[in-house]
Amino acid sequence: AQTVTQSQPEMSVQEAETVTLSCTYDTSESDYYLFWYKQPPSRQMILVIRQEAYKQQNATENRFSVNFQKAAKSFSLKISDSQLGDAAMYFCAYRGPGTASKLTFGTGTRLQVTL
Amino acid sequence: NAGVTQTPKFQVLKTGQSMTLQCAQDMNHEYMSWYRQDPGMGLRLIHYSVGAGITDQGEVPNGYNVSRSTTEDFPLRLLSAAPSQTSVYFCATSKGLSYGYTFGSGTRLTVV
Numbered sequence A: 001a002q003t004v005t006q007s008q009p010e011m012s013v014q015e016a017e018t019v020t021l022s023c024t025y026d027t028s029e030s031d032y033y034l035f036w037y038k039q040p041p042s043r044q045m046i047l048v049i050r051q052e053a054y055k056q057q058n059a060t061e062n063r064f065s066v067n068f069q070k071a072a073k074s075f076s077l078k079i080s081d082s083q084l085g086d087a088a089m090y091f092c093a094y095r096g097p098g099t100a101s102k103l104t105f106g107t108g109t110r111l112q113v114t115l
Numbered sequence B: 001n002a003g004v005t006q007t008p009k010f011q012v013l014k015t016g017q018s019m020t021l022q023c024a025q026d027m028n029h030e031y032m033s034w035y036r037q038d039p040g041m042g043l044r045l046i047h048y049s050v051g052a053g054i055t056d057q058g059e060v061p062n063g064y065n066v067s068r069s070t071t072e073d074f075p076l077r078l079l080s081a082a083p084s085q086t087s088v089y090f091c092a093t094s095k096g097l098s099y100g101y102t103f104g105s106g107t108r109l110t111v112v
Helices: none
Strands: A003-005 A010-014 A019-021 A024-026 A033-039 A046-052 A064-069 A074-079 A088-095 A103-105 A109-114 B004-007 B010-013 B019-025 B031-037 B043-051 B054-057 B064-066 B076-078 B087-094 B107-111
Touching (some): A003 A088, A003 A103, A024 A074, B019 B031, B043 B064
Antiparallel strands (some): A033 A088, A064 A074, A088 A103, B004 B019, B043 B054, B087 B107
16 A cells, blocks of 8 residues: 655744755555645645656746655655745645545644744 | 535534535536544545445545435445544545545534
8 A cells, every 4th residue: 555654743944944844655656646735724725736756847836846756755845935824734645546546645744934 | 616515614423423424516526535634644535436426445434434426426424423533524526637636624523
């Protein structure tokens, strides 16, 4: 079974600084999809960024970018110019190939943003 | 376009009671799933569906039942509530493999 590991339960960053959240996963598949979700205190799950494994180019969405290392099975999220509104739980998720594929989540990293 | 609508937002049940959590979507997504979120454990898959009439078990299916008679609706039934089912429940939908899931706003369920 696929597993997703987020080894940092909590992280802290100062406003306007850059922070990187780590994620590793285990799979025997070559084609799959990876996601980062943000969950603010409102508890709504918000898709931040996604990456297809067959694409070598790292995905970028405004201040959010990923470092996808397929051989190392690593998928870290970098948040640049951190803002107070970035404070939230961040979940890494994996989705395999096939029509019945499911989304497997890590346990999350709580990000605090300080002034 | 309402997206994914979950009802109710909060619920308190007594042990042994049954109830249905509702999930409706208006995006014509084929994939629908139910997750539960517990502290320190991330989100775990309960049941999922890849289309109307097709459902399957996820990681933690015991004590829960689902059906998918239409594309739009995917209700989750708790057959006989137990305190271990105290959790936040999310319904999520997706239009395809390469797309992320769109989540409902969640239901906080407490079983006493």
